Amino acid sequence: MSKTVSESWRTALIGEICNIAIGGTPSRSVSEYWDSTKSFGHPWVSIRDLRKPRIYETSEYITDSGIENSNVKLVKKGTVLMSFKLSVGRVAYADRDLYTNEAIAAFIPKSKNVIFNQFLYQGLQSWNLLENIDQAVKGITLNKEKINLIEALLPPLPEQQKIATILSSVDDVIEKTHAQIDKLKELKTGMMQELLTKGIGHTEFKDSPVGRIPVEWDALLLDSVARRGSGHTPNKAKQEYWNGGIEWVSLSDSSKLDRLYITNTAKKISKLGVENSSAVIHPSGTVVLSRDAGVGKSAILTKDMAVSQHFMAWVCSKKLDKHFLYYVLQLWKPKFEAIAIGSTIKTIGLPFFKKLQIPIPPLQEQERIAKALSSVDVKIFELEDKHTSIEAIKKALMQDLLTGKVRVNIDNKEAAAA
Known part of the structure; x- marks a missing residue:
């Protein structure tokens, strides 16, 4: 070529x-x-x-x-x-x-x-x-x-056709992968609705503050089964408060949320930043939820991290599985979006979370429900990573083929067909 x-x-x-x-x-x-x-x-x-x-x-x-x-x-x-x-x-x-x-x-x-x-x-x-x-x-x-x-x-028409055929074949893979992701997300939504309201194998149900739930379940204040916290933003004018190696979840990490775990953040703060603000370092396993822009997005921390004031954070007690809480918050995301108020940045006030009640199945059932849902998430994330990778390949091919940097070979049959 x-x-x-x-x-x-x-x-x-x-x-x-x-x-x-x-x-x-x-x-x-x-x-x-x-x-x-x-x-x-x-x-x-x-x-x-x-x-x-x-x-x-x-x-x-x-x-x-x-x-x-x-x-x-x-x-x-x-x-x-x-x-x-x-x-x-x-x-x-x-x-x-x-x-x-x-x-x-x-x-x-x-x-x-x-x-x-x-x-x-x-x-x-x-x-x-x-x-x-x-x-x-x-x-x-x-x-x-x-x-x-x-x-x-x-380029000449035969070359246009060959280039378009190559790029279209990549588009087909991207589109099929996207369709697979959509189907799995639809499956996950249905599973969450079923498992987080009806549980596994229950036949008798009761009314509760969170809707109809199995009779064996409780409906409790989230604050009674998890320690609630939040965060703060250190003074941005103080350079020594920033880039100190402490992961700090902020609205800049919105794209990393809703993927079960968050492993790193766009911005980091220092020990001085924590000591001179209301920021708190939350332990690994803490469940965080955005209450402002990107309302309702959530994740589980994979390491000790701080968060901005735009997030709520819960450390689960032994009565509440962190993965189960994550999926309850995922199910309720539309509800969080609906109640957020504000003209510029929509937000959910702290009083709402103080009164928030959640369904509490027996711990073993919580774990089974979370495991079933996370197994679907793993497949979704694998396909999303594949989708991102194929899009990168397509971008590189476009840069090569549509600029003439790399030429395609045209045989006589293809030239005649054009």
């Missing part, structure tokens, strides 16, 4: 090779424009729908009347879509005829002899979209004029 781009590659502006169609939004004040039942209308794509490579179902549907009384445009099946406002650069295929809002651009190649549609899909994930950006009040945004100025690097 040659490591240089040959003269057969060329650059072109998107506006030279594609027509760009921008969608619209029917009036929200006219209910006749919207099909809330999704039974007779047409799929209408917004940015929140651009989460999978192919879009078939959408969050909202519009009616024929909504189409007639707005500037939405029909997008044919197979068309490449891209978000260009706020979340710039999310790319997907239309998997059926549909419509889009004004934050989504549809790319229609002017000639099949210039750009291969699947190559366009891959290229939009690699080409420099941000060279002509505007910094909008609420974030990064493009417009149709600037989309037309995006510069595409185009």
Whole structure:
């Protein structure tokens, strides 16, 4: 494979090779424009729908009347879509005829002899979209004029097809892995609902402050079976309070939560930072829960750590298994999100946790329930790690193949097919 781009590659502006169609939004004040039942209308794509490579179902549907009384445009099946406002650069295929809002651009190649549609899909994930950006009040945004100025690097058509085939095969693995993760998460949700409310093998139930539970279970204040604590943020102006080697769980670690254990943190504080603040070092095995931004996210500490004031922390007594508590908090995450209040940062006040009651099965049953749920989590985490690894491979391949750094070999049969 040659490591240089040959003269057969060329650059072109998107506006030279594609027509760009921008969608619209029917009036929200006219209910006749919207099909809330999704039974007779047409799929209408917004940015929140651009989460999978192919879009078939959408969050909202519009009616024929909504189409007639707005500037939405029909997008044919197979068309490449891209978000260009706020979340710039999310790319997907239309998997059926549909419509889009004004934050989504549809790319229609002017000639099949210039750009291969699947190559366009891959290229939009690699080409420099941000060279002509505007910094909008609420974030990064493009417009149709600037989309037309995006510069595409185009190899000959046979090479486009070969590159797209290679990258699409990786996309297929990513998509299948994602589907496996979704199925396991759905299974876990069902298992939590069943095991944490009905237990294992029970036939008789009773009402309790936490809902219907087996008659053998108790409903107790969490404070009666675990020692509750919180944390603090040392003075950020004092450099000697920071980078001292003590793990410190903060909102910066949000992405590390909800994965059963947290093993390290983005920021660390010093012994002086602990001594000169209200920060507390919690022992390994402590269960922590975010009560502010990212409300309801939880984890179990794998080593002694401090936490910020945005977290609650519980050290379980011998009556409460830490893994069981973690999964109860996971089950109740939607409840925590619902009760959080605040205009800027939603938060749950301390009085709520002082009164919080939880179901308490016999300890052996707690352990069995936690073991069953953690076995599913292990499989989810393995697949998520695989997903991350494959995405890294895809990124590296795109860097090589879409820039011409590494060339693909085209045989005569492939050249003729193109």
